[in-house]
Amino acid sequence: MSRRDRLSGNEAVANAIRQINPDVIAAFPITPSTEIPQYVSLFKAEGKIDTEFVTVESEHSAISATAGAEAAGVRAMTATSSAGFALMHEMLYVVASDRLPVVMAVVNRALTGPININNDHSDSMGSRDCGWMQLYSENAQEAYDNMLMAHRIAEDPEVLLPIMICQDGFITSHAVENIVLEDDETAKAFVGEYKPEHFLLNPGKPVAYGPYGVSPYYMELKRTQTEAMNHAAAVIQKVSKAYGDLTGRYYDLIERYRMDDAELACVCIGSSAGTGKAAVDVLREQGIKAGLVKIRAFRPFPGDEIADALKHVEAVAIMDKTDSFSGNGGPLGAEVRSALYQHKCKAETINYVYGLGGRDVRVEDFYQIFRQLEDIADGEEAPAWRYIGVRER
Amino acid sequence: MSNTIEIRWHGRGGQGAKTASLLLADVAFTQGMYVQGFPEYGPERMGAPITAYNRLSHTPLRIHSNIYTPDIVVVVDETLIGPVDVTAGLKEGGALIVNSRRAPEEVRAEFPGYTGRLYIIDAKSVSLRNIGRNMPNTPLLSTVVKVSGIMEAEAFFENMRGSFAHKFASKPEVLEGNMKAIREAWEEVVTA
Numbered sequence: 001m002s003r004r005d006r007l008s009g010n011e012a013v014a015n016a017i018r019q020i021n022p023d024v025i026a027a028f029p030i031t032p033s034t035e036i037p038q039y040v041s042l043f044k045a046e047g048k049i050d051t052e053f054v055t056v057e058s059e060h061s062a063i064s065a066t067a068g069a070e071a072a073g074v075r076a077m078t079a080t081s082s083a084g085f086a087l088m089h090e091m092l093y094v095v096a097s098d099r100l101p102v103v104m105a106v107v108n109r110a111l112t113g114p115i116n117i118n119n120d121h122s123d124s125m126g127s128r129d130c131g132w133m134q135l136y137s138e139n140a141q142e143a144y145d146n147m148l149m150a151h152r153i154a155e156d157p158e159v160l161l162p163i164m165i166c167q168d169g170f171i172t173s174h175a176v177e178n179i180v181l182e183d184d185e186t187a188k189a190f191v192g193e194y195k196p197e198h199f200l201l202n203p204g205k206p207v208a209y210g211p212y213g214v215s216p217y218y219m220e221l222k223r224t225q226t227e228a229m230n231h232a233a234a235v236i237q238k239v240s241k242a243y244g245d246l247t248g249r250y251y252d253l254i255e256r257y258r259m260d261d262a263e264l265a266c267v268c269i270g271s272s273a274g275t276g277k278a279a280v281d282v283l284r285e286q287g288i289k290a291g292l293v294k295i296r297a298f299r300p301f302p303g304d305e306i307a308d309a310l311k312h313v314e315a316v317a318i319m320d321k322t323d324s325f326s327g328n329g330g331p332l333g334a335e336v337r338s339a340l341y342q343h344k345c346k347a348e349t350i351n352y353v354y355g356l357g358g359r360d361v362r363v364e365d366f367y368q369i370f371r372q373l374e375d376i377a378d379g380e381e382a383p384a385w386r387y388i389g390v391r392e393r
Numbered sequence: 394m395s396n397t398i399e400i401r402w403h404g405r406g407g408q409g410a411k412t413a414s415l416l417l418a419d420v421a422f423t424q425g426m427y428v429q430g431f432p433e434y435g436p437e438r439m440g441a442p443i444t445a446y447n448r449l450s451h452t453p454l455r456i457h458s459n460i461y462t463p464d465i466v467v468v469v470d471e472t473l474i475g476p477v478d479v480t481a482g483l484k485e486g487g488a489l490i491v492n493s494r495r496a497p498e499e500v501r502a503e504f505p506g507y508t509g510r511l512y513i514i515d516a517k518s519v520s521l522r523n524i525g526r527n528m529p530n531t532p533l534l535s536t537v538v539k540v541s542g543i544m545e546a547e548a549f550f551e552n553m554r555g556s557f558a559h560k561f562a563s564k565p566e567v568l569e570g571n572m573k574a575i576r577e578a579w580e581e582v583v584t585a
Contacts, residue, residue, distance in 0.1 A: 006422040032434075118434065139457070171457050175431035176418045178453075274455035358434075362458045 002247065003181045009172035012140040012179055013079075013105050013165070014039035016147035018049055019187035022103075023074035023194075026054035026065035030084035031117050032169040033107035037079055059084035063091040063104075070100040071209045073199030075151065077102065081169060082109035085123040089130070095162045096131025097225060098209050101154035102162040104132075105147065108270070108321075109169040110357040118358020119169040121269065121321040125331050131225050133163040133232055134299040138273045140177045143167040145249055146296075148182070151191050152239045158231040168271040170358070182247060190246055232300045253302035255294040256309050258284060262291025264373040265310060265347075267336055268319040269295045272354075272361045279366030290370050295332065303339030310340060314377040315348040317369045321355045329353065329385030348376045351385035359389050397450040398541055399460045403479050404469030407439040409530035413469070414445035416534050416556075421449040423552050424544055429454050442477055449543060467537055468492060469516075469529055474503050483509065488540050490582075492516040492529050497585030511585040512540055514578055523574040524567065531571055532578030539579055546579055 007015065014036050017025070027037035043049045052069075056062045062078045069076035080088060085106060095102050106124050110116040124134060133153065137143040146165045154163045167173055182190070198207045213221055233253055244250030257277050259265065266276050273294040283290040293309050295302070310316055318337070320330025328334065333351030340347060352369060355361045365388055376382050400417070404410030411432040418430030429448040446460045462482040468491045473479060480489060488510040493500050497513050504511070514536045516529035524531065538549050553575055557568045 006418060006428055117436075139455075168457070170431075170434045174434065175429055175457070176415055177429050178422065178427050271457040274457050278456045360459050362461065363456060 001183050003183065005179050005181055006176050007140055007179050008174050008176050009140040009143045009167045010035035010174065011039060012144040013147050015181060016144050017077060018043045019184050020151065020191050021049045022051050022077045024052045024054060024069035024076040025078065026056050026062045027078050028056055028059050028062045028084060030081050032109055032173045033079045033081040033105065036105050059087040060091060063088040063095065066102050067091060067095045067098065067100055070102050071098060071200045073196050073201050075194045077104065079105035081107045082123045083112055086111060086126065089127055092127050092130040092132060094210065097221065099160040100162055101160055103150040103154055104164045106164045106166040107169045107173045108166050116357040119171050120356045124164060124166050125322040128299060128331060131161065132299060133161055135163065135165050135297055136269045136295060137165065137167040138271055138294065139172050141179045143172065144179060145243065148187055148191060149239050149243050153236050155194060156235045159228050159235050161228050161232060171271045190243065229300050233302060236297055251296060253297040254305050254309060255296060257292040257294065259291040259293060259309050261289055263289040263314045264370055264377060265291045265293060265313045265316045266319060266366065266369060267293045267295065267316060269298065269321065269332065275361055275363055276366050279363045283370055288370065301335055303342065306336055307339045307343035307345055310347050311345055313347045315373040317373055318349060318351045320351060320353050323353050323356060333385060350376060350382050352388045353385065354388045361389065365389055396452060397448055399463045400447040400465045400467065400537065401460050401463040402445040402467045402469060403473050403477055404443055406441045406443050408469050409528065410443055410445045410469045413530035413534050414447050417447050417537060419556065420538060420552060421543055426451060427454045433459060442473055463487065465490065465537065465541060467533060469533060480504060480507050488512060490514065490536055490540060492533060494518055497583055501585045512536060512582050513585050514582045516578065519574050519577050519581065523570045523577065525570065531574050535575035535578035536582045539582060550576060
């Protein structure tokens, strides 16, 4: 039996971890993800999990200990945000290239300069090319659901890649909302046991992790990582379908909201998608054919699905909650445009950088974006990218 | 969205405005409502102005932004009136609740342009009398529930007895004080 409750996003993820009962968690506290290991250590103290909880001296050590445990042959997890995430950057590549199906809870927070504890996506977007899968969550429910699906996706023999389950710092991590939790037995049965084929502490079948990759082999190893990522999309869909059949909550690589006959659309990631949907509903009542595409999987990047969703759209706004400082917009803008070009889509595009460092994103911001899209669809020239919600002269 | 009640709390760090918003979310949840309770986070310091929010609805809540046009504003600390534009965006037909021991007309005079509903509750005295400490959020919660009309008095008291019993399991002696505080606040709120 599932159970209705009201939890913050961090409580939701911590409860998923309690149900998963991983063998090892190594974590170092950093706002706004601190509560996750904090609740997990409480579950440990209360005897609700038998996880080995390793307190380490930095995030570099947290991900290193997690990698070591996973390589040894057990389920290992960690959680982090912002500067802690950045400190892991080097090791994220090691985990991915060692094909360790580590699961990490990421509570997205801006990177420093100036220091800021609030939400944007600059932390995980900064490591978008490290070889991890990335799933983003709109609310506490999705953070919980994505976490329960994470191990089956990562540990699938066709994939064997690490995955980060992201949610927006404070906006969902610290907001109490309604949520449906699956009962422990159902959740545990869905997640299943971890039975790795290769692992370090297996003297009968010795393997090496992290050897030197000489030039004659390095590129082929990188190619196999891409091959694994190529398999990941179908595995995410397969696991999501099984989860939907179990819980009634279905997910895909992207979510199409009122896109069937949409002429104008926004593409965005995370909690702002809900705010955008509310705006779409109001605009629809006014006769404006608005729609929204929410990116759930950013890695693997669902270029085909995005292009398909946008194939009949006249104008699309691609929204980046991070800045690339490229002079050419943000990462989602670049990748969505690339997919649209590849699929010969005719939609006009504009890329918005928004919500940096916790700048609030309002329904009115979406109205403004859709007004701009109407003008673009009517032939108005617009810049390739711009900001919204910023004060400038 | 017309069936969504939006509430904005103005307090100072350490006064329990965030806790009050989470308690209110809890209470509304037990009524089968969809709820959001969240504070606005920043570099928090004791005594600094803080804002917390609630959305309560009978349909699922999707908007994840702060609240700019609240139905109800709660002023936990009246010294914020002036330094903070507490009535900013308050909806026509909305309600303003102020924690104050001053006379209603004196509080009303603080809001020269405001003609809407104004409720005064001396939450400090109610809590000092019944809980023995200045814990304004418990009486204020009672006032917000009454003004918002999300539930009837007896159902609310019954509900709070349950959550206090859980919360104060290790110190049952404070349960009755808290119960008296919410009952008194329900009765003592005055319209200015």
